[in-house]
Amino acid sequence: MKAIKNTRLQLVSVCLLSLAWLAVACQPGGYGLNTEVAGSGIDSGIPTDDPEASYGKTALGVKNFLQIYESMWTATKLEQYSGLPRSNATFNAIRNFYTSNKATLPSNNEVSSFSSSQMLAVTNLSWEFCDRIGELTAVRTQFFAGTSFVDISNNTTHQPSALLGTPAKRSEMVTVMLNQLWGEEVVQSPGRTSAESELNDLTLDLMTGAAASAQATRDILKGVCTAALSSAAVNLF
């Protein structure tokens, strides 16, 4: 239990960092003419004395409770991979968490009112989704199809050092995770490269002091998944 709490703490830090990183990346100037992300018209660095400063630009937004929830179902493909509807008891924890904590998620798209407690709620909701990815063999089979992360049941051959012991293995896991949760890109963007690097570092951090068991490996996967799923790439737009 304590290990899970520590993992969550680390994840929150990583998520906040990734959020800050993406917010910086989305500042005006990042997207060129007519497409760049402007401020909300009230905040941001856009001069307030020019009423046309935001002309043709879109402002940055945070997804609201429903958009976050639906994004996570879509990104994790839990229904598709498990063959079960979201109303199935297998997903009770997700539905119950969402229903009980809906009010703590963002209620609108105003990024200026996005708070740290909302970020925490997003992270916790992500954990519920990622827990299902880690624990349901049917989901893992398709989520990690063609990799060695499909079967994580043997405490010797599937412990963290065995499955994630090499940079190549860690990189493979992170790549699959991002392709599944953020979607495959048509062109590799700098943001993706940097996220891969951060998630690789997170994997190493989570491996430090982890138990030599298959459960520990699954927990690490869930941790990396939570960081990716609760990140700005999924929840800011």
Added chain:
Amino acid sequence: MGSRNLPKNLKLSLSLSIGLVAATFIMGAAKLHAQNADSIRHQEQASRLYQRLTGVLPSRPALEEMTSLIAAGNVPGASFRAMEDLNFYKVTLYNMFSAYSNVTENSDTPLSDYTALVVGLIYNNQNFDRVLYGDILYTSNDATMTYNLSFNNPSDPANPTILPVNRAGAFFPLVRDAQPDLDFNRSIVGKVRPLFRLANPANGADIRYDDNVHFSDLQSLNDWPALLEERQQSLVYSHLRTDGQVSAEDISGILTTRQTASEFFNMGTNRRAFRFASKTFLCRDMEQLHDSSAPDLRVRQDVDRSPGGDSRAFQAKCSGCHSGMDAFAGAFSFFDFNDGRMTYNRNALNNPNNKQFRQANIFPDGYRLTNNSWMNFWNRGPNLALGWRTPQVGGSIESGVGARSLGALLASTEAFGNCMAEKTFKRICFRPPTPNESTELAALARQFENGWTSFSSENASNPYNMRALFAKVSDMCF
């Protein structure tokens, strides 16, 4: 022969050639870099646009197609591609209009006949102005309903008996079993319980529309927007018990749905229905409509003419809203909400204890409702800016009878088109429009009223097509 022996002009030529090759290489690399930067930018735009429209991340094929369309400068085309995703309807539109369907403006409300009607109209490429006056209601299609199920033996739900409801010569499969608490109907996976409930099996006439289970069930199905089927509101209501049957002159789209009744006809004086219709579809609350110059001859008896003993306060403040609002709200005179049902009684005003006559003693000489007529006192003065026009479906700018003619009038104003364009802009761009964009949006609203023929391939060229409006507005900030 060493290079030192080469003629000078050959050396020069070689140097120039090498320089040229190097320059070409550098320029090529720079061009490649620029192309790559453009590709990344288009991809980011495509991903962001997709998420704005649907609320969820794009699939790889959708991202590829939209990236190409955006690179070709076809942002509306990319928007239409995104809108193929059902999440546009069940996340974005549902969420957007849920907030308008209740008094507290809470967007976390279950699917109702209000939101289903909005989504149904947009999904089926209908003229969206019908939302305020159409004889329409969207429910689940017949195939998805557990309709007409009754149980000879309630402990044996696997063997239901078909109980056909055949009224007015038309098979009308909207009634469910008498006992709503028994969840047998739900035992059929992927089905939803019908709209109506047979409240008293011994009396086939006691068919009620007194809960929201039909739409709650429907929302539990992932593809619910695709399951919506247009019904004729008047025909649907004709199956209800007498006090639920609404006259044709009062059938008016969203204004006469059960959800509207539960939120805006429930208690009070029915003025709320006009206020929220104006707020949602004209983007103007009472403060923006305030006009003290309008005649106060329709201001009702429950409004104090000298609040705090000062008649100037009535003239300067109260009258500014009540003059116009009370005159319009007469259209809803026969509506109420009781026992979970929208009720309609054409004799309601014969009852001196009618809810709209409460506190009549405050100013007995004030206007007392006598029928469901309405008058427009805001078609002059500052509210002329709403752009009043005679409704195409008939009626008058000045006055009318019933909610339908009022809905048609509101939907035909310029303010309706402007409001939809502005709401769409804020939903896509996440900011208010700049002054120049406001001018452009107003022009776009006029085109919205007529439709864009260029969108015929998207089946979205008809007037008041909301999908087309979303596509055009996306082009303004993406």
